[in-house]
Amino acid sequence: MMVDSVSAIALGSNLGNSLEILEAALAVLAKTPRVLVKARSQWYQTKAVGPPQPDYLNGCAILQTTQPPLVLLNTLLEIEQQFGRVRRGRNDPRTLDLDVLLFDDVVLNKPELQIPHPRMVERAFVLVPLAEIAPDWIEPISGKAIAELAKAVDWSGVKKLS
Numbered sequence: 001m002m003v004d005s006v007s008a009i010a011l012g013s014n015l016g017n018s019l020e021i022l023e024a025a026l027a028v029l030a031k032t033p034r035v036l037v038k039a040r041s042q043w044y045q046t047k048a049v050g051p052p053q054p055d056y057l058n059g060c061a062i063l064q065t066t067q068p069p070l071v072l073l074n075t076l077l078e079i080e081q082q083f084g085r086v087r088r089g090r091n092d093p094r095t096l097d098l099d100v101l102l103f104d105d106v107v108l109n110k111p112e113l114q115i116p117h118p119r120m121v122e123r124a125f126v127l128v129p130l131a132e133i134a135p136d137w138i139e140p141i142s143g144k145a146i147a148e149l150a151k152a153v154d155w156s157g158v159k160k161l162s
């Protein structure tokens with residue numbers, strides 16, 4: 001029997017027409033077999049974390065899926081490629097970045113997939129949009145709710161797209 005799981009994902013873009021790319025990526029996800037888009041946050045304009053580069057647009061979505069974690073990761077990587085992401089170094093500008101943040105209460109530590117996303121708890125550009133749509137979800141490593149984690153980070157680089 002296939003059991004549905006719930007996953008939180010992060011979307012980001014800082015190259016090209018980011019708003020169009022992010023909307024199109026969500027549309028592709030919504031048409032993907034065995035994936036339902038249950039909720040989506042607003043888009044946020046965020047100061048780039050890491051080396052100097054253009055601001056990002058970031059947002060989050062909640063998916064219901066029967067795809068296991070590694071299959072979902074592959075789905076996301078395929079969509080990234082569809083939107084022309086050229087992989088350079090970590091933290092380089094990108095047309096589309098899709099990350100798995102949470103997957104039920106799974107903790108996974110494979111080289112190709114870490115869940116929860118190890119850097120999510122320190123990233124306002126993830127926690128602020130995620131708190132909009134999943135404030136009560138407990139991040140299983142810290143044991144803290146997303147709303148609580150969001151309160152603990154600096155929101156100054158994150159503003160709702162008007």
Ligand SMILES: Nc1ncnc2c1ncn2[C@@H]1O[C@H](COP(=O)(O)OP(=O)(O)OP(=O)(O)O)[C@@H](O)[C@H]1O
Nearest residue numbers: 090091097098099100101111112113114115117119
């Ligand atoms: N939770 C996860 N979500 C997405 N990719 C992950 C995750 N955990 C590990 N990875 C691996 O990370 C690889 C590189 O990801 P990517 O280039 O998007 O990193 P990044 O976005 O530059 O950095 P960051 O992970 O800090 O956001 C992916 O190919 C994937 O195998």
Ligand SMILES: Nc1nc2c(c(=O)[nH]1)N=C(CO)CN2
Nearest residue numbers: 012046047048049056091125
């Ligand atoms: N504001 C912001 N900064 C980043 C982002 C991102 O999505 N938004 N992604 C990064 C690498 O994944 C590095 N820095």
